[in-house]
Amino acid sequence: MIGVSVVAFGLAWWLGLYLLVRDPRKPLLHRTAAGLLAYAAALALPVPPVVLALPAIAWTGAITCWLPERYDRWWRISAVPLVAAAWFFPPVVLLPLAFVLVLYLREHRTLVGAASLMFLLGSGAVLLNFVPAVWLVAAIGVDLMLFGVLVAVRDAFDEGEAIRADMVRSLLVSAGMAAVFGGQVALFLDDRLAPLLFGTVAAAVALQVLANPLAAVVDRVAVPEVADERAELREAADALPRRAPLAEDADFVKLTRRALSSYGDLGKLVASPLTELPVISRRLAARGAPDQPLERAAELKSLLWESIQRLKPKDGDFGTSDEWRHYNALYFYYVVGIRPYSRRTKREDLDPDARKALAWFVNQVPERTLHNWQNAGAKLVAADLSAQVEA
Incomplete structure (x- = not known):
């Protein structure tokens, strides 16, 4: 049973960290990651029953x-009280899970709903002691892993990225490192070394999945003068397996919106399918630049900048009339970066026009607007890019 537990622990630990590293700012990713990591902790440590309720x-x-x-607002308010209630009666977490699952299934008939239903039944069986504790792995582990993979695929689809190659690569490297280091402990395994085996696997997987964030921290200390450049190169290298091919029926507006959101980050722009536009190949050839991923990302950035500039009215550098709104919304947010x-963003290096724009956004433009x-501006930029492709 220890072998099955270690494998299940390693998979859950890896997938939780993988989702967290994709983008810890996204609630969907960090909540799913929290459930997987809590499940992994329950497998490896003698935790109280409340930890078994955290994945739910x-x-x-x-x-x-x-x-x-x-x-979502209701969940954010009730999450902490629910954890407190689960300390005394863990099965209480099944009620809100069943409630949101019913709401989800009313609108969606997807594999996510099926996995959620199986997870609900498995969690209920475990928390209510309908099955022995040794069946914990089979009861909810498969459902958690399936849900985590579906979340990763959904997020990649929303971002316009490919996911399979990147995920398989991460899994294989993590499994290899866990086997190399954990296998040495397994050779002499007894009951006293079981915690060491779990810890070794956890450390090996974490070092692989968190390699870039850890390297960024070290660079900030050891080589701060080139830390940003090194981070950009690492991110560009990691983005290559996530770059999806540019399909003929691709949603051009969606891809443009995603590219604009990554405007200030060449590492992320590398993963954009728009880097495969024929116009980029022509521009690279025209200036004799090498056909490399970073060069393509830089050329895409130039194309976006030119398209945004074509939205700018001719009467000055900043205005608040209707004809300025699309330019302001794209230029000052994505190019300038305000x-x-x-509340956490404070810029002291803004020029007078950018400061005017910042004050105007804060005082007169609601966030939804x-x-x-x-x-709307992304649609105009997408139309401009499309016209250049067809030219």
């Missing part, structure tokens, strides 16, 4: 990301 709470929060905003609604202007 996290899964409930993940499903609310696909429901109307009011349900974040008017973020800015979002709508950005979507």
Whole structure:
């Protein structure tokens, strides 16, 4: 049984960290990751029963990301009290999970719903002691892994990225490192060394999945003068397996919106299918530049900048009339990089026009309105790029 537990632990630990590293700012990803990591902890450590309830709470929060905003707000308010209640009666977490699952299944008939239903039944069987504890792995482990993979695929689809090659590569390297280091402990395994085996596997997997964030921290200390450049190169290398081919029926507006959101990050732009546009190949050839991923990303960035500039009215550098709204929404947010609604963002290097734009956004433009202007502006930029492709 220890072998099955270690394998299940390693898979859950790897997938949880993988989702977390993709983008820890996304609620769907970090909630799903929290459930997987809690499940892994329950396999490796003699934890209290409340830890067995955490995956259900996290899964409930993940499903609310696909429901109307009011349900997500309800989960954020009730998550901590629910954890406290689960300390005394773990099965209480099944009620909100069942509730959001019913809401989800009313609108969606997908594999996510099926996996959620099986997870609900498995969690209920475990938390209510309907099955022996040794069946924990079979009861909810497969469902958690399936849900995690589906979340990763869904997120990659939303980002316009491919996922299979990147995920398989990460899994194979993680499994290899876990086998090399954990296998040495397994050769002399007895009951006293079981915690060491789990810890070794956890450390090996974490070092692989978190290699880039850890390297970034080390660079900030050891070589701060080139830390940003090294981070950009690492991110570009990691982005290559995630670059999806540019299909003929691709949603050009969606791809443009994603490229704009990555405007300031060449590492992320490398993964954009728009880097395969024929116009980029022509521009690279015209200036004699090598046909390399970073060069293509830089050329795509130039194309986006030119398209945004074509939205700019001719009467000055900044204005607040209707004809300025699309340009302002794209240029100052993506090119200049101001974040008017973020309390954590403070910029001291803004020029006078950018400061005027920041004050205008904060005082006169609701966040939802800015979002709508950005979507409309992205459509105009996409149309401009499409015209260049067809030219």
